[in-house]
Amino acid sequence: MNLSDAVVGYAMTGSFCTLAESLKCLAELKEKCRMVVPIMSFNAASIDTRFGKAEDFRKKIEEICGKPIICSINDAEPIGPKKLLDILVILPCTGNTTTKISLGITDTPVTHAAKSHLRNERPLLIGISTNDALSGTAKNIGALLNTRNVFFIPISQDNPDNKPRSVVAVFSMLIPSLELALAGKQIQPILWKQ
Numbered sequence: 116m117n118l119s120d121a122v123v124g125y126a127m128t129g130s131f132c133t134l135a136e137s138l139k140c141l142a143e144l145k146e147k148c149r150m151v152v153p154i155m156s157f158n159a160a161s162i163d164t165r166f167g168k169a170e171d172f173r174k175k176i177e178e179i180c181g182k183p184i185i186c187s188i189n190d191a192e193p194i195g196p197k198k199l200l201d202i203l204v205i206l207p208c209t210g211n212t213t214t215k216i217s218l219g220i221t222d223t224p225v226t227h228a229a230k231s232h233l234r235n236e237r238p239l240l241i242g243i244s245t246n247d248a249l250s251g252t253a254k255n256i257g258a259l260l261n262t263r264n265v266f267f268i269p270i271s272q273d274n275p276d277n278k279p280r281s282v283v284a285v286f287s288m289l290i291p292s293l294e295l296a297l298a299g300k301q302i303q304p305i306l307w308k309q
Contacts, residue, residue: 119148120149120201121297123148124151124152124199124204124228126156126224126229127154127159128155128209128223129156130207130208130209131164131166133207133283134166134207135167140206140286141153141179144204152199153180154225155224156223157224160184160186186224188227190224191227191228191231198235200237202293203229203237203239203240204241205225206240206284207243207284208241210248210251210255212226213256216230217256218255237264239265240267240268240293241265243267243268244282245282246280249279266295267302267305268292269284269292269302271308288307
């Protein structure tokens with residue numbers, strides 16, 4: 116499938132320091148695909164931080180997508196049964212969300228969307244952003260690397276001197292990663308040296 120024909124789910128979780136960068140990716144993606152369906156975790160949709168107000172992020176997302184955000188489990192549930200998406204992207208995807216997906220826990224709109232979407236054997240593309248990727252979350256990332264139809268945007272240590280276990284997706288690699296995931300392939304290399 117070509118990206119220009121794809122309906123892309125675009126989910127964001129509570130890695131608040133990367134939400135602004137994710138919005139730039141969302142705007143670029145919207146220009147390249149048929150439709151983007153926005154999804155937010157409870158925390159990403161509701162918590163104000165030093166990186167911005169939740170309401171401002173929600174307004175920008177809905178303005179870019181031209182659609183209301185899916186931000187409840189009830190609204191995420193039809194994604195699977197109705198086969199609403201060709202691919203689901205989670206960018207940023209926190210360690211908490213990564214762990215929940217790897218364990219089949221569906222207690223947020225994003226985790227429920229992922230489970231519902233994967234039942235259709237369609238690709239899920241994850242853009243990790245977590246301070247514990249190389250510690251507590253590592254085993255769950257490893258489990259997902261071995262899960263059918265789950266793909267990753269390349270990752271890089273964002274601050275190895277001060278946060279040696281922290282990893283963040285290489286946001287600029289969203290589009291090429293997405294195009295390959297639509298074809299059932301993992302972009303390489305996964306570990307990126309910036």
